Amino acid sequence: MDFFAAKNLTMKFGGLVAVNDFNITLKRGEIVGLIGPNGAGKTTVFNMVAGYYEPTEGTITFSKNIINGKKANEITKLGIARTFQNIRLFTELSVIENVMIAYHCRVKSTFLGAVLRFPLYRREEKMMHEGAMNILEEVGLASLAKERSDSLPYGQQRRLEIARALATGPELLLLDEPAAGMNPQETQDLVDLVIRIRDNHGLTVFLIEHDMKFVMQICERMKVIDYGTTIAEGTPEEIQNNERVIKAYLGEA
């Protein structure tokens, strides 16, 4: 059984077919890219996987569970975390709170236990705090823990969003255009970061990206879609030399 598999995924909005018969399997530990021109349906695929849309057709299986139709928060709990194309932090909360929140879904204390600060909650709070600090350390934001999250520069906000996703304890991480808006140095740091967290946390990474340099460096395998339909898949080298891809996508760049 595959670690993650999407079979015949189709998403229709009224008459519009946003994604048509999308198939993919991921092996544990892979970094796989999903590319394609704007409006090709990439984010729609993510939204189906992460539980924001219910696929019109098809099934998604993840470590032996069929997950399509489940709610986003349930899917997160099962071990799939995501980031968003446009950064979506909890702006008025501090950097560390943004990460601590991600542990909340695993908290065992009841709300009353938390309000009355029973020993179990105190232990859990300590664990949340330490866990969040460790992750911030890992992504290089520990020194900014008490800042408001919207006061961070753009590149660091992206990192914080990844840290937040990591804190949910995922096995599969979905990154939606993580390098968007970054300068070359930040992009290079991001490559290192993604590979490092993959190795440290035993993650599988599935990402959408437009920055070809980034994708070519980091992905072991990629899939190209256009108008909701898969047009190619293979290693970065194969994709680079694929006629259809060059025509649909790289040719434009």
Next chain:
Amino acid sequence: MDLAQFSQQLINGISLGSLYGIIAIGYTMVYGILRLINFAHGDVMMMGCFFAYYGILMFSLPWQFSFIIAIALTAILGIIIDRGAYRPVRKAPRISALITAIGVSFLLENAGIVVFGGRQKAFFRPEMFDSIITFHGIRFLNLAIYVPIITLTLLGIILLIIYRTKVGRAMRCISHDMETTRLMGVDVNRVIAITFAMGSAAAAAGGILWALKYPQINPLMGIIPGLKAFVAAVLGGIGNVGGAMIGGLILGLAEIMLVAIRPDLSGYRDAIAFGILIIILLFRPTGLFGEKLPE
């Protein structure tokens, strides 16, 4: 219930329902464009009634004039409310606009109490609307025939403006995408002002008809019809002008018929609208008017 009684209730239901409908149009137009529930809409209707009342009483205008002037004044009031209260919060979070609308609603009601006094006032009913029609054992005020005719005519005019004029096209564009419409060079604020004017004028017309039907007016009279008209707008699919009228008719008929069939439940009449609203929520949470989670 025999046929005569049924027809009697049908006429009552249609005339009440078309009043809800005409008031609902204002809600639906403003919501369609601004995504704002104009809480003050029912109170705008109340103001229309008082304008007409004072027109006849203080300036001794013939009622036709008084009504037309009242409708015009209410349209201007709508523009003033938009300019003074809603436009400044247009860029603010939606909740701020909603709170503003609640504030405007209370402001109108209480300013009404201060200026007009809180007591009931008898509204003048012209002779033209004051004759009883008897027909095969059914008796009703001829007003019951005028109300649907007038409201349907107004609906027709509003639909013509929306679908056959430049301003109407601009309204439809704004409801689709305000920013793009602005970039196209449309004076968005002006179109919104016109929307408020039209919605308020329709409310005033509805309010005057309401006052003719139930000739007691007071500054709080707009609250209940306003809330019910909102439910009518939701029933008909908010943003949909024709639907608002249909929603109003459904609601009016439901109220009248329920009370006719179960007179012992007449005390619950005002709860029916919300009962309907809550049932829609339970069974069609996203169908009629729920918003999907943002992507």
Next chain:
Amino acid sequence: MDVHHRRNQILSILAIGLGFVLLYLAQKYLTSYQVRILNNCGLFITLAVSYNLINGVTGQFSLEPNAFVAIGAYTSALLTLSPAEKAMSFIIEPIIWPLSVIQTPFIISLLAAGIVTAIFGFLMGFAVFRVRGDYLAIVTLGFGEVVRVVANNTQTITNGPLGLKALAPYTNVWWTWGLALITVFYVSRLVRTSYGMAMKAVKYDEAAAEAVGINAFRHKMLAFTSSAFFEGIGGGLLAHLITTISPTLFTFFLTFNLLIMIVVGGLGSTTGAIIAAILVTWGGEFLRFVEEPINIFFIHIPAVPGMRMVIFSLLLVLMMIFARHGIMGTREFSWNWVVDRMNGLKFLLRNRG
């Protein structure tokens, strides 16, 4: 975490102690009119702080507190009245069994008020949290109206429009301020737990909250039900403060007052809700003069009922336009802030002297 945790705890306890000493002096030396205002302040702190939990902290703008307060008020009143009193006041239709025979002590009645209202809030939540934004507002408003209509019509339970009269005046400053203290303690503790953080996350970005595994619906329900519980007890205190309740008492007007409080205080700030509850309650009394006839030299202004509400609604609109964040925004009171200020002041004084 906070190095000053212990110190702050001691400061809080001292402040509360001082507060109760002041209350003792107040109810001993103030006039009954002033004590009534004091009671209203305490009561409105409870209502505003718990309303703010759902509207401000969790960001689910709803308009139902009048319904919650009504349910709490009726529940507690029906429980404290003796069977004989109930038989006497239900003159049109007799009260149904078992309400006709039950009588419980005040504190049990209050708890029952809280629990019944919380259950109602919990059930209502299933319906209303299927929608968000403006729709949530209007549907919760609708529930408020429905509760009022039901109270008017269920003659055998609520005595209809006649209402319930001659309730024992149990409520005093200890009850109102005691409940305020418990509510503030609960809400301010809750918002600092991970449950509270999750509520804020739902407010700022529901989709992102779901993405980190937060069940938005559950946290809305938690905030809503908690809010209902305290509003219900508050309703019970209200009933035994004014000793007569009828459906007209629980109109949208009550909700509007609470809305002004949480907006003036800053949506989301418990501290703000407390300050504003006091300001608005006291301000409402202070502004009474605008509704009374005024004589300035030769100018005579007759009494204008409704003027205070004109001022308050104008205030609400102006706040939205010019000062959307209210007094506190989403900030909260903290001892650290106070101590820092005090140290700063000391430093200033020393340098000057």
